[in-house]
Amino acid sequence: MQIHLVDGTYELFRHYFGTPEHYDPDGIDVGAVRGVVSSMVQLLEEGATHVGVATDHVIESFRNDLWPGYKTGAGIEPTLFTQFPLLEDALRALGVAVWAEVEVEADDALASAAMAASADPSVERIVICTPDKDLAQCVRDPQVVQLDRRQNKTFDEAGVRAKFGVSPASIPDWLALVGDSADGFPGLRGWGAKSASAVLARYEHLDAIPADPGAWDVDVRGSARLAATLVKERSQAELFRLLATLRTDAAVGEPDSWQWRGPTDDLPAWADRLGSPTLLRRAERLAETRA
Secondary structure, eight states: OEEEEEEHHHHHHHHHHHSOOOBOTTSOBOHHHHHHHHHHHHHHHTTOOEEEEEEESSSOOTHHHHOTTSOOSTTOOHHHHTHHHHHHHHHHHHTOEEEEESSSOHHHHHHHHHHHHHTOTTOOEEEEEOOOGGGGGGOBTTTEEEEETTTTEEEOHHHHHHHHSSOGGGHHHHHHHHOBTTTTBOOOTTOOHHHHHHHHHHHOSGGGSOSSGGGOSSOOTTHHHHHHHHHHTHHHHHHHHHHHSOOSOOOOOOGGGGBOOOOOTTHHHHHHHTTOHHHHHHHHHHHHHHO
16 A cells, blocks of 8 residues: 655645636635645546645644744735635545644644554555655655655655755754744754754764764864854754654544545535536546546
């Protein structure tokens, strides 16, 4: 069994900014929803059998209570914001498992699903469909990979190391040092991607980095300054690592419940609303071939 776990929030943003607007009979823009649903049908046409899509039903999460600068829904265009619940309903009509998150984030749901699928002996491969660097921490050879569908690039553990300079297990530590502007935390002063990669490639986690730069087994420019910053701002680094560490306890069910068994009776109405009769025909034809 192969599992596909899809970052619905990323897909909605990608299609909102990359596809034309399309208005339903009530004048509501559903262009991004139309694009994502069509993309999910394409994924099924390409052979996917078990699919789960995670979305941020609200942008805020428990992490906003931990760090005041963490990302919020402020600044998101209203015409995009209104398409989140529409996407969730349209995907359910398609017959795809949907995890619409409120307390945790979509990334946490994907990490939770990857963990649940990894524990199932019938699951041979788990494909996490997103370019989001947070999800790189879930990659595990040979079972769990990350796929950037837009660029058609798959990342195993070697791919993560080539991209970030560290192993998947070190991604939260790397983000703690470097920061993540998309999520709204800055990292530590003076630490950059290269220095963080060099140090963590040797020590793997923040806790293992010697406080004395003279004891480092790696040559990093400005090591004394970097070490001093880490000592002074360790509590902040640990907080940032907590922000970057994905939770694996979201309620996502079991892999068998993610199997696509065809569209529901609600899909014809959604195909009409999205102005895409071919969407319905594609889904029905696919269901017939798998019956």
